[in-house]
Amino acid sequence: MFSKACEYGIKASIFIAINSREGKRVNPKEIAEEIDSPKAFTAKILQALVRSNVIKSVQGAYGGFEIDKEKISKIKLSQIVEAIDGDNIYSGCGLGLASCDEYHPCPVHDKFKIVRTELKDMLENTNLEQLAIDIKSGSSFLKI
């Protein structure tokens, strides 16, 4: 469904959100350990998330990654997915036609569109704060 990069990106964002709510910055090493991902690869993804304004980086000593507290509840899963995997999962044809077009539909268009829209709505209606809270309360997990 999502690329590995995107999975790491989502989990990393959630972990950063948890820590930012407590005023703590985190670095790639901690993040990679917490979400069980390759550190250097994760660092690349973090850079991408910084460029697309999902997270913020602070360079230099005592730096790290963080998210403005007020922004945590405003960042939707869809922004993270789009930043890393692009919008194909939302708008692309399920069978790989050049574009998903009502007037030139692939055989699964009508049925696929419903599922795709539901996925889109789900991602657009889920924000980082919701996800961070569940981790914190121990009712969901970032690894294993």
Added chain:
Amino acid sequence: MFSKACEYGIKASIFIAINSREGKRVNPKEIAEEIDSPKAFTAKILQALVRSNVIKSVQGAYGGFEIDKEKISKIKLSQIVEAIDGDNIYSGCGLGLASCDEYHPCPVHDKFKIVRTELKDMLENTNLEQLAIDIKSGSSFLKI
């Protein structure tokens, strides 16, 4: 969402179904042209579909690929997807945890499960005959 191999596999199966309904066998060259896919790669996928009993091959001169007429309406999209991409899209965790487990859920589990189940139901309730008919009537397309 689906791999290229899976997209080609679905489109090829639909094209074979259309032709089998008319008693015609088709070969990888015709298939690749009709679904706009690389011929040799498509041939490999056809072999996999033969091995998993989705389609039937007839070797030698005047051979080709076909599907038993009575089977066309019985082959679900889900069988094709499973044969090529496996069952991860149905049963795997959306964030890549080792397994999707109610008792050890990832942060998006509850919401993701709903979408994943809807996708599964969609694929299980769609058969090749339905898809072939729309192509034949010109209301859906296999390429461009």
Added chain:
DNA sequence: TATAAATAGGATATTTTTATCCGAATTAAA
């Protein structure tokens, strides 16, 4: 101002997916 801790980013390596090629095996028909 020097130092140490941190992100940025380019180069490279590995793995997986996608794609191509070619000879062997099969088979219907001439």
Added chain:
DNA sequence: TTTAATTCGGATAAAAATATCCTATTTATA
């Protein structure tokens, strides 16, 4: 029985995704 058309399957190549490594740059603090 020979030929031509066809699938099968192994070997290889190319491209993309995933992963690693190293150096440059930034910056807070001693």
